[in-house]
Amino acid sequence: MRVPPFSIPPCPARLRLSGALLRATALELAILAGHLVLYPSGIAQERRRGGAPAPGPAPEPPEAADLATGALPAAGRDRPPVVLLHGFVDNRSVFVVLRRSLARHGWRHLESLNYSPLTCDIRTAAELLGRHVEEICDRTGHARVDVVGHSLGGLIARYYVQRLGGDVRVRTLVTLGTPHTGTSVAPPMSAHPLVRQMRPDSDVIEELRRPASSCRTRFVSFWSDLDQLMLPVTTACVSHPDLIAQNIRVTGIGHLALPVHPAVAAGIRTALEEQDTAAGTSDAVSVA
Secondary structure, three states: OOOOOOOOOOOHHHHHHHHHHHHHHHHHHHHHHHHHHHHHHHOOOOOOOOOOOOOOOOOOOOOOOOOOOOOOOOOOOOOOOEEEEOOOOOOHHHHHHHHHHHHHOOOOOEEEEOOOOOOOOHHHHHHHHHHHHHHHHHHHOOOOEEEEEEOHHHHHHHHHHHHOOHHHOEEEEEEEOOOOOOOOOOHHHHHOHHHHHOOOOOHHHHHHOOOOOOOOOEEEEEEEOOOOOOOOHHHHOOOOOOOEEEEEEEEOOOOOOOOOOHHHHHHHHHHHHOOOOOOOEEEEEEOO
16 A cells, blocks of 8 residues: 655744745845945044033933924933944944934934944954043033944943943943844854954953943843844843843844834834833834
């Protein structure tokens, strides 16, 4: 008797995941193509706006203005400056969409920092960020800033906050697809010193595991379940027991889409408006 061939029906969950991954990959490729067009516009450092700092010591950051009525922030009550820090082999052009979104919703002090593509040490880039933040505070009269870092940019900002005393200046640090505990993806790229510092066994990652009980900065990390540059994907979560951290899961998009997707931009605006967040909380943003 002939036995018919046995076949296993496809798993619906696996098919859904495969479809979502294909859509996310297609979106990543489209974003990459668009970003390559914009990349030359962000090579030069941003021009700094003039303006004398407020007299006397910098004030404590005021409460966020209520924009529900469409009114512009009153003098002395505008939001803290936001510093945008790009990722590996990138530049400030990656934040074109996010910057416009923040500006449309009332943020008036938006600053981008390019660190050199020749930078070989996260610590050096963190020191540069610290000098940049001090200059912004002196120029704007604000005592503190908020920082949004994509990928490596978030790790640089975290090192500044956690290891160089930057928590005095940074109120909220938002990270997008940042390898907080190190990523194991793309071993051939480890020839570059910065990539080696993003691996789980690096000295930099080990330093960030050390106690940080006095750190005053609030962390909000956006991580994607389809981020193919974070291995494992949960490495983009902040899990340090001493840090005030909120991890927000994003579904349906990949690594490159995090700084440009409207749903993530809305989540970033909410994070910057929040004054207090309980440590260990977790939310989700679905863009599928």
